Amino acid sequence: MSETTLDGRVAIVTGGARGIGLAVARTLHARGASVIIADNGVAIDGSGADPAVAAAAVAALGDRAVAWNDDVSSPGAGAAMVALAVERFGAVDIVVNNAAILRDALIFKGRPEDFDRVLRVDLHAPFALIAAATAAMRDQIKAGRAPGGIVNMVSSAGLIGNFGQSAYASAKAGLLGLTRVVAMDMARAGVRCNAVAPFAATRVTESIRPANDSQVRYRARALRIPADHVARLVAFLVSAGNTFTGQVFGVRGREVFLFSQPRVAATVVAGTPDRQDETAYASALASAFGPHLTDLATDLERFDTEPEL
Numbered sequence: 281m282s283e284t285t286l287d288g289r290v291a292i293v294t295g296g297a298r299g300i301g302l303a304v305a306r307t308l309h310a311r312g313a314s315v316i317i318a319d320n321g322v323a324i325d326g327s328g329a330d331p332a333v334a335a336a337a338v339a340a341l342g343d344r345a346v347a348w349n350d351d352v353s354s355p356g357a358g359a360a361m362v363a364l365a366v367e368r369f370g371a372v373d374i375v376v377n378n379a380a381i382l383r384d385a386l387i388f389k390g391r392p393e394d395f396d397r398v399l400r401v402d403l404h405a406p407f408a409l410i411a412a413a414t415a416a417m418r419d420q421i422k423a424g425r426a427p428g429g430i431v432n433m434v435s436s437a438g439l440i441g442n443f444g445q446s447a448y449a450s451a452k453a454g455l456l457g458l459t460r461v462v463a464m465d466m467a468r469a470g471v472r473c474n475a476v477a478p479f480a481a482t483r484v485t486e487s488i489r490p491a492n493d494s495q496v497r498y499r500a501r502a503l504r505i506p507a508d509h510v511a512r513l514v515a516f517l518v519s520a521g522n523t524f525t526g527q528v529f530g531v532r533g534r535e536v537f538l539f540s541q542p543r544v545a546a547t548v549v550a551g552t553p554d555r556q557d558e559t560a561y562a563s564a565l566a567s568a569f570g571p572h573l574t575d576l577a578t579d580l581e582r583f584d585t586e587p588e589l
């Protein structure tokens with residue numbers, strides 16, 4: 281197999297019927313993969329459902345594409361998607377966890393039921409799909425099939441934060457932890473697992489209601505960024521040519537970012553608690569940590585620059 285072709289590979293792309301997921305499904309398919317498009321056609325907040333959305337995406341791809349139009353967070357969904365891939369195409373090599381919903385509210389107005397729903401779709405569903413898929417992948421690989429790859433779509437909101445996105449940011453930050461552990465658990469099998477924080481024009485970008493100048497600029501720029509750049513990075517990360525695993529990337533037009541990950545930035549060795557030298561303790565923390573503190577700029581402010589298109 282050449283380094284970039286995906287001939288004969290089998291992919292599951294959740295949320296693959298619209299936006300970034302559709303661009304990913306198209307690119308994987310164009311490179312030779314068979315694709316399960318798992319999408320129930322819901323609104324951005326997860327309400328409603330429309331099976332015609334996945335059906336239309338599959339019809340546009342033609343051969344080697346099958347729709348699965350249930351809710352990816354429903355009980356048994358992960359196993360069902362993997363079973364469909366195996367039944368229709370004989371294996372599962374690639375998983376792209378891209379489906380997500382948003383239910384934003386400033387923290388003091390947050391509703392537990394919204395937090396639960398976002399966590400179910402954006403974090404629990406990826407776990408369940410990866411758990412089912414990796415079990416199948418290990419068996420296939422032991423039987424001689426080449427390993428594939430897993431990509432989890434995260435967000436700069438989960439890496440950096442943004443006002444009102446407690447549920448979404450918590451889910452996406454959780455997905456980073458999941459990505460790291462899957463990369464570790466599947467390293468011996470040769471299956472790579474990475475996270476991608478995308479920036480692209482989709483219905484979600486269109487729905488941004490700017491609350492300040494930074495958001496006005498962010499929205500206008502984002503609406504100019506094609507999702508194909510995200511798809512290109514994902515296709516590379518799941519191809520035989522990729523050796524990266526457990527990493528967090530970003531992609532915004534022609535810019536591809538590698539994000540750093542939290543590691544100890546500074547250390548203080550304090551006196552023992554019984555000495556009660558709390559003033560010295562506070563000043564040791566302030567002087568050692570002061571230069572390394574992370575500011576509270578939002579992700580929109582952090583990416584307040586012109587994208588390369």
Ligand SMILES: NC(=O)c1ccc[n+]([C@@H]2O[C@H](COP(=O)([O-])OP(=O)(O)OC[C@H]3O[C@@H](n4cnc5c(N)ncnc54)[C@H](O)[C@@H]3O)[C@@H](O)[C@H]2O)c1
Pocket residue numbers: 294295296297298299300301318319320321322323324326350351352353377378379380381401433434435436477478479480481482483484485502
């Ligand atoms: N658009 C951006 O710039 C941007 C920025 C940061 C992160 N992301 C992430 O990229 C991914 C794709 O975002 P998008 O902007 O293309 O979103 P989108 O809303 O346009 O597409 C998401 C798709 O997922 C499907 N979906 C949602 N819940 C589902 C469920 N429970 N079961 C099955 N399908 C479901 C929807 O029907 C929809 O087709 C998401 O993970 C999102 O968090 C996007």
